Amino acid sequence: MLKKFFILCSGSDSDILDTCSNGEQNKYAGIGATVFFTAVMAFIASSYALYTVFDNPFIAIGFGLIWGLLIFNLDRFIVSTIKKRNQVLDEFIQAFPRIILAIIIAIVISKPLELKIFEKEINQVLLEQKNELTLANKEQIAKQYNPNINNLSNEITALQQQITTKEAEVNALYNIYITEAEGTAGTKLLGKGPVYQEKRDKHDASLTELEQLKIDNKAKIATLEAQIAELGTNLNSKIEASQPIIDGFDGLMARVNALNKLPLLPSLFIFLLFLAIETSPIFAKILSPKSEYDFKLEDSESALNTWVDRNVKERNALLQTDINLNNKIYNDIAEEEEELYNYKRKKARELMQLQADAFFEKQQKILK
Structure with missing residues (x-):
């Protein structure tokens, strides 16, 4: 039963094969088994690839089954349309387009399996890329807010500098009237005379201006700090809003690009393996001599042509x-x-x- 199924998969004429020897039947059963298991691998590969896209196992399996049947039909068509001729060169020319198609199929099948085999290494590459994207995203968004934040910070610094300058002025006036009272400067008369009182009044007026300046600037600084805090909140909100996009940067194309950043040799070996599996039935039919089945098929076709x-x-x-x-x-x-x-x-x-x-x-x- 299994042998007949694999013969069916090979695309050969089962009626003619029934009249051939067991060895001939086993040969085409082996070709059919290669076609069948290639389709199974295509189903697995496409299901995994589609799962990374849709993140739904039912959709992935459904489309994977369709893809596996498509690959099965193509492989069966490729093998069944290659017929033995009298010259190897003619057979190779006949098979060349089919070999190109087999190479394309091998690439399509092997790539998703490579993604699964090297999944851990790909995840590491994606993690590094996500970190780089996160930093770049923060810098890019910060460029939109930093100029305003810097301007507000400069205004706060200027207001604080006004207070510092006024405090220095008040302290200087304080030293002036103290030294006047001590008689060490100014009129150099000990005691609190008219000059002392004048300088004291000037200091007190400046001190009052300082207190008012502190009140006014403190209110302005609080307003500016609130604006800075609001800008910082908006900055963080925008970063948080864009972060899920970066976290979701692990789709099929991103994984393929990450795979290309890994060493080439392991991926090449996997591709060559599937290429050998995909093209082995073709080369087996080209390189093998004409057998019982080929002669009987040629006789049947020539009788029909006649x-x-x-x-x-x-x-x-x-x-x-x-x-x-x-x-x-x-x-x-x-x-x-x-x-x-x-x-x-x-x-x-x-x-x-x-x-x-x-x-x-x-x-x-x-x-x-």
Whole structure:
């Protein structure tokens, strides 16, 4: 039962193979088994690849089954259309387009399996890429907010600098009136005289201005800090909103690109393995000598071709004979049947008159 199934997968003529030896049947059963298991691997590979896209096992398995059947049909077609000829070169020319198609199929099958085999290494590459994208994303978003934040920070610094300058001025006035009272500077008169009071009043006025400046600038600084905090919140919100896009950067194309960053040799070996599996039935049929099945298939096809050629030639001869007979019959009628000639002449004349009348009426309507 399994042998018959694999023979069916090989695309060979089972009726002819039934008349062949067991060795011949086993040969084509092996070819069919290769075709079948290649389709199974295509089903597994495509299911995994589609699972990375849709993240749904039912959808992945459904489309994977369709893809596996498609690959099975293509492989079966490729193997079944290669027929043994008398020269290897003619067979290779016949098989060359099919070999190209087999290479394409091998690439399509091997790539998803490579993604699964090297999944851990690919995840590491994707993690590094995600980290780089996260940093780049933060820098890019920060460029939109940093100028405003820096301007607000500079304004805060300027307001604080105003307070510092005013404090230095108040301290200087304080030293002036203290040294005046001690008699170490100014008038150098010990005691609190009129000059001392004047300098003290100036200091007190400046101190009052300082206190008011602190109150005003503190309110301005609080407003600016609130604006900076709001910008920082917006910055973080935008980073958090864009982060899921980066976290989801692990689709099929991203994984294929990550695979290309890994060493080439392991992937090449896997591809060559599937290429050998995919092309082995083709080369097996090309390189093997003509066998019992090939001779019987050629005999069956040549018998059919001979029968078709004979029928075509018989139909052509029958057609030519019928044409010759018709020509002879019409020639005899043309020479002997004067009555038929006169009748057709009369009808032709009536037809021409009707055409002339119709043309005249049409032209008359146009002129009116």
